[in-house]
Amino acid sequence: MALLEIKDLTVRFYTQEGVVTAVDNLSYQIKRGEKFGVVGESGAGKSVTALSLMRLIDSPGRIESGEILFKGQNILDMTEKEVRSLRGNEISMIFQDAQTALNPVYTVGEQISEAMRHHLGYSNEEARERSIQLLDQVGIPEAETRYSDYPHEFSGGMQQRAVIAMALSCDPDLLLCDEPTTALDVTIETQILDLIEELADEFDTAVQLITHDLGVVADICDRVMVMYAGKPVEKAPVEELYYDPKHPYTVGLMSSIPRVGDTRDRLQTIPGTMPDLVELPPGCSFHPRCPFAEDACTTTEPALIDIESSDEATVDSSRAAACLEYTDQLQNGLDYEVRVVDENTGSEMNPTQTGGSQNV
Amino acid sequence: MSQDTKRSSKVLNRRRLLQGAGAAGVAALAGCSSNGGNGNGNGGNGNGGTDQIQFPLEIQLETNADNDDRVQLVELIAESMEQTGYFETSVETYEWNTYSGRVLDTEYADEGHIPCIGLSGTFNPGSFCDALHHSSNHGQCCNLVGVSNAELDDMIDSARFGSTEIAEDPEARGAAYDEVWRMLADERYSSITHFGLNTAVANMNVHGFASYPFDETVYSYALHAPFDEQVAWLDESGASPNDTDLSDLQEGGTLRVGVGANIDSFDPPYSTDTTSTMAQGFIFEGLTATDAEGIVYPWLAESYELVDTNDIERVAYEDYMITVDADEDGVIDTEEQVIVQHPEDDPVADDEVRVLTPEEAADAVADDVFGMQYRYELHEGVEFSNGEELTAEHVVNSLRRYENSDLSAQTFDSVLHIEEVDEYTVDIFGQVVDAEGERELPGFLIFTEEQAQAEGGEIDPRQEFTPIGTGPYVLDDFSDEQFAEYERNDNYWLEDIGVENLEWFDGPSDFPNAPVIERLELEIIPDNATRSAALQNDEIDVTTGLTSATLDDFDESDDFFVYSVEAGGYDYIQYPLDVEPWDDKRLRQAVNHLVPREAIVSNIFAGWASEAWTDIPELARGAGTADFDALEDEIRPTNEFDPERAAELIEEVIEDRGYPMN
Amino acid sequence: MSLRRFILKRLLAIIPILFGVSVITFAMVHLTPGDPIDQMIGLNPDITPADEAQIRARYGLDGPIYEQYLTWMSNVLVGDFGEVVYSGRDVSTIVIERLPETIALGIFGWVFALGIAIPTGIYAAVNKDKFGDTVSRFVALSGISIPNFWLGLMLILVMALWLGLWPVLAPSRLPLYHPEMLWFLILPGVTIGTAAAASIMRVMRTAMAEEMNKEYVTAARAKGLPERKVVLKHVLRNSLISVVTLAATLTAGIVSGSIVVEVVFNWPGLGREFINAIDRREVNLIMAITLFTGVAIIIANLIADILYAVLDPRIRYD
Structure with missing residues (x-):
């Protein structure tokens, strides 16, 4: 069984200019x-596809039809709570512009630890240690000090590495x-x-x-x-x-x-x-x-x-x-x-x- | 500016129009800077100088902007004049300080406007004629239009000064004033519109309350005034004050009073505001006390008498005067209190003036050079609340404390000298023979030894110097801007002596010897509306100074009672008698007939005022007239609202003087 | 520069500002007609102009303006703010005595303003363009439009007289921190804070609505965080920055509003004292209160600047 199976997904946006069919009958696995x-x-609808996967499509957009089967379960049928437990946990996302994807007022380390504390129930200490490990793994030198640095103190590439660390923190599938x-x-x-x-x-x-x-x-x-x-x-x-x-x-x-x-x-x-x-x-x-x-x-x-x-x-x-x-x-x-x-x-x-x- | 646009279209004096437009333009600029207030400066300027006088006559009425009632009053008068068709009126208002600066200036009399202002009269009938009409009061308060009638000056003066008969016999004095009122009614330099009422509102727990003409003494009087058999008490049983009398008197309780300003000072010679004086009145007392009609009774003095008089003028002190320097502002260079300044010297114009200070005054008295001599015999055994015994020395030191204080001018314009005769006897000397001397000479409060020696303003509970007096209450607690609390004085002298043993007392033998209310709590609440709300919400028991509209509401309510008494406050307008055609008294009399006194009282004050049918209110009638009813019969017709009579008089003036009428 | 140096620089800047304020205020008070002696004497026929001049000289109120100003300034520099002519009391004592009440009222005003504005703003932003949002905006508009004194009087009428929930007078025998006193302060606090609350709420709403569209919000949601956390942790802190600016500016509004509110609610603070001082042309007291107010506003702005640095790590003074 495939990990992810998309069947006939259609997503439309109801804008003032008209109805935009961003994704039309898409299927893949x-x-x-x-x-x-x-x-x-x-x-072309690429980003919309990804956002649909996480049910992050907001009005004026709507997932009209189709199925998104993740590990056999249709994401579109899940409750909000169930979807949230998938996000950041089993399915993670990395964004195009790391700078804007990071919240400027919190430290990078905190933003990485957040997901772990929430999904995996880690304590502050545990999450911090794991975050530092992750920062190291993604190739950020002096990970321990960098944990407490803010996004604007990182270069573009480093920011993206941090975002990757954030995405991988809960070991997503x-x-x-x-x-x-x-x-x-x-x-x-x-x-x-x-x-x-x-x-x-x-x-x-x-x-x-x-x-x-x-x-x-x-x-x-x-x-x-x-x-x-x-x-x-x-x-x-x-x-x-x-x-x-x-x-x-x-x-x-x-x-x-x-x-x-x-x-x-x-x-x-x-x-x-x-x-x-x-x-x-x-x-x-x-x-x-x-x-x-x-x-x-x-x-x-x-x-x-x-x-x-x-x-x-x-x-x-x-x-x-x-x-x-x-x-x-x-x-x-x-x-x-x-x-x-x-x-x-x-x-x-x-x-x-x-x-x-x-x-x- | 309430400029009336009902301008006759027949003949418009073009020159006047242009001049007016130009003047308005200039005045608009000038008015902004020099007049503050609203609108332009000299809009309806009488006749514009050399222009022909014609009717409708342009006239501008002026008053201060901050007193809404007065502004409305003036507008009513203007409207009334306008409606006759003989006048084109305009009303101008100014900020208070600007206004007082403007009208007190001697130049103002030539402007040709009709100013309106208010004064507070006292028991002295002179306070209703002297300030307004005496030529010496032009340039200061309050002869605004330059009345200068030598005969009138004399009449006013001799109704008060220079005669022992006048000083001792109220009827004689009254007759003298009657002459004054007659002349004033004839000359009609001013029109007094109404006399204010002093009102107090209390809830149904307050029994036996009565109002007093002066706010400074309202509560002291209401709490205990044996000369009028007045005593107030608290009854929380739910009985109405209308149903109880003295036999239902109950002792004890706390009276919560709402006062309208902060108590700035507990030091009498260094305070001038009403609330401070009121707060001091519970603690301090004087040699005499005054009832609601102005009659003077011995108080701390067991008795007093006018021992001797000399009908002298102030120049008589010449020989005893010393010479001191005066600078260009008129400030006299001496540390001592100036008791008399030589009438012929002018401190502003001259470099040196001759003055009498306390030392020289003593010398003069020693030589029998004085106006009046009053001798006061003190009660023996009177104690201050701290146990100190009152002696003549205290009296002397207390009066001397007023030297060079904030009240020195009012005190030492009549007092010449004070001296101790023996331990319980004091003589106070007046500068001239003065009918008001009986009231004014002993008009100071008595301090303990320590307080008499204190620096000015030092008697202040905020500075740990508690005021101590002979009065029925002692100050328990004071929090600036918030409250003052008083407790009954256990050591009150009158309780020891007993009211019935006072010579003049002729009331029931069980009349209380002191106020029966145990505690006073004065809550400081400057805002009228808040005070009214507090009374409604049962957070205070009594208050004064509410607006007419509120008074009506309280009066109609069954839970509250309004106590009112005619007071000394009055408003008046004056006619610019130096400017044609106002020099013709018929015109002035005419306009007086156009002053709608009844409408003013009912519309503006909702009935909470008294029309001024004569020039004196109730409280001044004791010494102000020999027979009030006769006076009223005579004078009232001249003050009635009578547009027809007014028109008659104006027509006479127009015809006699040949003014054109459009 | 470091935060410490920044603060120091700003505190030093207070001096020239206050100097300017003092000169202007002094000039204005003296240019208005009337002085304390006029008020004291009123219209008293017994006092001649010569008497008046004498009294004026005694209180040092004669002499040209600049001379009086220099005298005042030289006294102030040694800590002597002069006396009130009317009662002879020391000005600094009066100001210090009235401080606790003034500060208490100010704090209540602020607490109320922020306490209402921030949650409401968040609510309006989250429910943007829905019914709740419309209601909030209407309430905000009313809050800004209603005059202080009217609101105060209405509150007294309804809350105290009709419903009896509050007293008309403050329980002045009790200390400031007593619960009954604090209860009383709610009404004046509400009155003072309303206009400020309304403004702050609008800014909060706009700021948050803007932030909610940003990418980090999507990223936070993509992490699976509950919406409450996304809004209150991530969005809020970014939005607070614009709010802080506005809040500091509104200090001046709260100060001037206190004048009216203190009269209506009979609250013995500096606002009421100020009105009396103006009425009586008490120069020394007017100057002292004006300077105090100036300092308060400057410090409020300084605190706002410091808060930026705390809230937004991008603005750090190093």
């Missing part, structure tokens, strides 16, 4: 200890990382990602890594889901996604990753922008930006199709994409080629030759 990536541009490195510079980014990976392995914690950065996903995720306009458009194990992307959007994302040594003046981007979620385009949400769009795309909304079986994808499908191509409704097909090249040698790589730096 995460197994114990698995690292699952959720990728997409801003506004699932760690939700919402763009954990977006606010950090590249050198720190690597450190943090390594840290997450290390700790996740050590504590046997599953990770849902939400990001818009494909490079991050490639680094540590086992499986990936690509989202667009609130819908899942592709799901695959990470290697297959990179070597053999099935959805035009995924392809577009990959080609827009900046490469070291790239001599072009401008970044290659996918033309256009994410549509306004209040007024989605008819048919396939991506069609206005898709180089391969045809008439059929404007009328028919493609379902998520399991590539292997060509039927509608289920939660167990490991390889799925939402494009009319896979229901054979496209006339011209998808015409692209993906080659993975080793940056050092310049020679093409195969999926089996993973390891070292993987630049796409």
Whole structure:
């Protein structure tokens, strides 16, 4: 049984401008200890997914339908108290901007100890000791003195480490990382990602890594889901996604990753922008930006199709994409080629030759 | 400014309009800085100088802004004048200090306005005519319009000074004043509108209470005044004060009094406010006491008599005077009390003045140069509450303590000298023959030896110097700004001697010798509304100084009783007799007929005042008139509200003087 | 600089401020017409202008303003605040005697203001835009609009006279700390604190509503903390900062409000004393009370600044 199973989750926001369907019929699963990536541009509904998991969606948002099964129990059916006992305890969250996620008027150590005292019943002393241990584990030097320091006395990277410590304090089974490195510079980014990976392995914690950065996903995720306009458009194990992307959007994302040594003046981007979620385009949400769009795309909304079986994808499908191509409704097909090249040698790589730096 | 807009549209003197507009503009600026108060300065200025006098006559009435009742009173009078069509009135108010500075200035008389002000008269009938009309009071209180009638001055003076007959015979004195009232009614320099009432409100536990014309003495009098057979007692059985009399007298109890200001001082010569005087009155006593009609009775003195008089003027002391320096403000450079200053010298104008100090006064008396000599025989065996025996020496030292104190001016304008004759006999000498001497000369309080020697202001329980007197109560506790508590004096002299043994007493033999109420608790509550609330909530038993509206409520209630008596406070307006056409007395008489005295009393004071049909209230009638009824019959018609008569008189003036009427 | 030095600097700044205040007050009192002697004498026909001049000279009330000011200042520097002309009493004694009552009333005003405002503000913020919020805001608006003296009189009327729950007069025979005395102080405290409470409540509500939208609140909830703890521990402390600023400013309002309240409730504090002093133009007393009030307000602001440092670790003076 999977640790986390999301089935047909739909979340809507009732705003003054209109109804925003932030998440539309989303299904996926995460197994114990698995690292699952959720990728997409801003506004794709990635963060909403994570917040829904913890039932932290507040008005004007509403979880309309679906199931969120955590260890077999539907979170959406639980009482408030039960959900609260999950939060910070079995499911934890790491936020994008560590600075704002920390309360400026309390010490970092206190904020780490809080959850432990509440969930695990630790005494002040016990919690303090454990917090210092955690600070040490996340790589903050002089952990004991740093316990009593305030957030503004930490650098950006250190703050994020502290937030990670906070999240891991009660040994959660699932760690939700919402763009954990977006606010950090590249050198720190690597450190943090390594840290997450290390700790996740050590504590046997599953990770849902939400990001818009494909490079991050490639680094540590086992499986990936690509989202667009609130819908899942592709799901695959990470290697297959990179070597053999099935959805035009995924392809577009990959080609827009900046490469070291790239001599072009401008970044290659996918033309256009994410549509306004209040007024989605008819048919396939991506069609206005898709180089391969045809008439059929404007009328028919493609379902998520399991590539292997060509039927509608289920939660167990490991390889799925939402494009009319896979229901054979496209006339011209998808015409692209993906080659993975080793940056050092310049020679093409195969999926089996993973390891070292993987630049796409 | 309550500027009336009913301006006749027939002929508008354009020049006057422009001048007025310009003046208003300038006055608006000037008024802001010099007049404080509301509105502009000299709006309706009589006639604007050289302009033709014409009717409707512009006239401005003025008064001080902080007294709401007075402001309303003035507005009523203005309205009444306006309605005749002969006047265009405006009313101007000023902040108190600004106002008093303005009207007491001698220049004010030339402005041509009608000022309104209030005074507090006493048992002395002169207090209802002297201050207002004597020429010497122009430039100080309170002859605001420059009345200068030599004949009137003489009449006023001789009704008080210079004659032994006047001093000893109230009827003779009364007849002299009757002359004054007649002349004043004829000349009509001022109009007194009403006499105030002194009211006290008490709950039904207070029995036998009666009010007294002066707040300083209200409670002392009510508690025990054998000369009027007055005694108050507490009865908590629920019986109504209307149903009980002296035979139901009960002893003991605590009377809780609400007083309207802090007791600033327990040192009589160094306090001038009513509440302090009242608080002192329970403890200290004087040689004499006065009843509700102003008649003087011997008190600490067993008896007294006017031994001798010499009809002299103050210049007679010339030979005994010494010369001292005076600076440009008129401050006289001497440490001694100035008893008489030579009438022909002016301390402001002259560098040197001749004065009489206590030392020289003694010399003069030794040579038989004095105005009056009163001799007082003290009761023997009178003790202060601390056991000290009262002797003539105490009396002498007590009066001397008033030298150079805050009350020295009022004391030493009549007292010449005091000396001990023997252990229980004292002579007090007056400077001139003065009908008020009987009341004024012994008008000081008597201290123990130690207190008489104390520095000014030193007698102060807050400074551990408890006031000790001969009076029926002793001060038990005092907390500044909060309360004062008194206890009966166990050592009270009158209890030893017995009231029935007082020469003048003609009441029942079982009349109490001292107040019967055991304790007094004075609660200091400055705010009227709070005092009223406290009385309603049974937190105090009696209080004074509530507003007319509240009085009505208490009067109608069955649980409370209002005690009132005509007092000496009065308001008056004066006419600018130096400014045409107010120099014609017919105009002044006319406006007097337009003063709506009845409306003032019923509308503004809700009936809690007395119309001034004559110039004297009840309390001054003893010495103020030979026959009050006759006086009233004669004078009242001139004070009646009579717009028709007023119109007649005004028409006469207009015709005789040829003023244009629009 | 360290907190200690900061405090020291601020305390030293009191001196020039008080100097300025004293000059202005002195000038204003002297520029208004009338002086204590006028009040003492009133309209007494027996006293001539010469007599008046004599009395004035005796009390040192003659002489040009600057001379009188310098005399006053030189006395103050040795601790002598002069005397009241009316009764001859020592000004400093009067002020010191009235201090306990004044401070008691001030404290009650504050306790009430904060005691009502903070919980109400929190309640309104948490229930933002719901019925409870609307009611609170209406009450707050009334609180600011109702004049002190009217509220005081109404409270006396209803609570004391109609319902008999409170006495009209303070139980002045009892010491300040006696329960009955403290009970009495509730009504004047409520009257004084109402306007302040209303303002504080509004600021509290706004500040909290703002903070509730911040990310650390989501993070705290994500930790599974109960909502009460999220609001009262995390949000509240951040919101208090704006409230503290306002609260310090309102000290001046409480001081000036005390003048009216003390008269209505017959409370013998410095406010009532001040009114009397103004009525009688008692310069020395007016100066002393003004300076005292100035110091009180300055210190209130100083305490506010110190509280910032305590509440918000980002503002530390080092």
